[in-house]
Structure formats: C-alpha cells, structure tokens
Amino acid sequence: MAQVQKICLNIWGSLMDLLYPSVCDVCGESLVRSEQYLCTSCLADFPFADKDYMTSKGILDLFEESYRPKELYSLFYYNKYSPYKNLIYLVKYHSYRQLGVYLGRMLGEQLLASCQADCIIPIPLHQKKQKARGFNQALEIAKGISEILKIEVLDDVVIRTQNNVSQTGKNSAERLKNVENIFELKRPERIQGRSVLLIDDVITTGSTIGSCLRELATAGDVKFYLGCLAQTV
Numbered sequence: 001m002a003q004v005q006k007i008c009l010n011i012w013g014s015l016m017d018l019l020y021p022s023v024c025d026v027c028g029e030s031l032v033r034s035e036q037y038l039c040t041s042c043l044a045d046f047p048f049a050d051k052d053y054m055t056s057k058g059i060l061d062l063f064e065e066s067y068r069p070k071e072l073y074s075l076f077y078y079n080k081y082s083p084y085k086n087l088i089y090l091v092k093y094h095s096y097r098q099l100g101v102y103l104g105r106m107l108g109e110q111l112l113a114s115c116q117a118d119c120i121i122p123i124p125l126h127q128k129k130q131k132a133r134g135f136n137q138a139l140e141i142a143k144g145i146s147e148i149l150k151i152e153v154l155d156d157v158v159i160r161t162q163n164n165v166s167q168t169g170k171n172s173a174e175r176l177k178n179v180e181n182i183f184e185l186k187r188p189e190r191i192q193g194r195s196v197l198l199i200d201d202v203i204t205t206g207s208t209i210g211s212c213l214r215e216l217a218t219a220g221d222v223k224f225y226l227g228c229l230a231q232t233v
C-alpha cells in the first residue's frame with residue numbers, strides 16, 4: 001500500500017513538474033503568467049545569504065584541513081518561522097524536481113563571480129532512498145548550477161553505502177563516528193587534481209558532508225568548494 005502511495009505521489013509530482021505552477025511556493029498567492037515558482041514580492045524580499053557572514057560562522061572549521069572546502073556558498077537564510085522554509089520542504093519531500101533546478105540556477109548566479117570549481121558533485125542518496133523518493137534533490141540543484149556555471153555534474157564518482165543514519169541525540173564526536181565510511185569513492189580518476197563543488201540541499205550538522213569530503217579527498221590533489229540552498233549550523 002505504501003508503495004502504491006509513493007508511486008501515486010511520484011506521478012503527481014511529475015505532473016506538477018509539467019504543469020505551470022499556479023501559486024507562489026513561499027506565500028501561496030496566485031502567480032501571474034510572467035512569474036514562476038515565486039511571486040515578484042517574495043522574489044524581491046528573497047533572503048539571500050551573505051557569503052562572508054556564512055564563512056565567518058566557522059562552519060568550514062568543522063572539517064579537517066586536508067579536505068576543508070575553500071568557500072561555503074549558501075543561497076538563503078531561513079529559520080522555522082520563515083515562509084521561505086517551504087522551498088526546502090518542497091525540494092526535499094515532494095517530487096517537485098524542477099524547483100530544485102530553479103533554485104540551483106539562482107545559486108549558480110551567486111557563484112558566477114567567485115567559484116573556481118571545475119565540476120559539481122551532488123551528495124549521493126543511498127540507492128534505496130533514491131528509489132523511494134524517485135530522485136536525488138542534490139542532483140537537481142546541481143543541474144541548475146551547472147546550467148549557469150557551464151561545468152559538468154559528476155554523479156557517478158561517489159556512492160552512499162549506508163542508509164538511515166540517525167544523528168539524533170548524538171554529540172559532535174559521536175556524529176562524526178556515526179557517519180564514518182558511509183560513502184565509497186568509485187571513480188577517483190575523474191576528480192584527481194580537480195576543483196570540486198560539493199552540493200547538498202541543506203547543511204545541518206556538517207558531519208555527513210565531512211564524511212563525503214574525506215572519502216572524495218582520497219582521490220588525491222582535490223580542492224573543494226561547498227554549496228547548499230540553506231544551512232542551519
């Protein structure tokens with residue numbers, strides 16, 4: 001029964017992708033023909049994140065120096081009271097793939113002037129989870145960024161070998177231990193000597209990202225940049 005529900009949700013999501021969205025994904029007001037996903041008012045008030053502020057919060061210091069990203073790019077600020085949190089919900093939990101691509105394009109515009117990456121890697125989902133959801137939201141975001149930056153997306157370099165790793169109730173050291181070895185580098189030759197922009201939808205504790213960075217770094221001579229729609233660290 002759950003499987004049937006998922007299939008129905010996926011079909012509905014695909015239909016939503018095809019149809020012109022009729023309401024703003026932030027405020028719920030009706031959209032006019034020239035608007036897409038967000039109304040003009042919500043777009044004008046879009047809470048773009050300031051790159052220097054994000055970096056100054058010390059998130060990058062969470063990662064070991066050997067694989068620490070040079071920059072963190074986050075598209076916007078949000079908290080639980082912000083109507084903009086709907087965007088994260090829609091990208092992540094609904095089969096609303098085109099919104100991920102759209103927000104990826106917005107993030108790409110923010111990166112144009114400063115990001116030196118030459119390829120993009122979306123954080124992989126476990127195969128089972130991706131099958132259930134029907135897509136990887138990080139890949140959809142990566143596609144949007146790729147359109148703007150004109151650099152390739154590599155989605156076959158690393159895989160996730162473990163699913164459902166709960167971080168609830170764990171301190172930071174336990175969280176790091178908990179996600180050790182959940183990724184496996186499959187094609188090191190594709191990133192050796194390159195600059196990689198690693199993409200996730202939201203960065204919370206940073207421990208999963210750290211685990212992926214550590215695995216990717218074993219390819220040798222890799223520089224990293226980190227990108228997300230929003231972060232809550």
Ligand SMILES: [Zn+2]
Nearest residue numbers: 024027039042
């Ligand atoms: Zn709106």
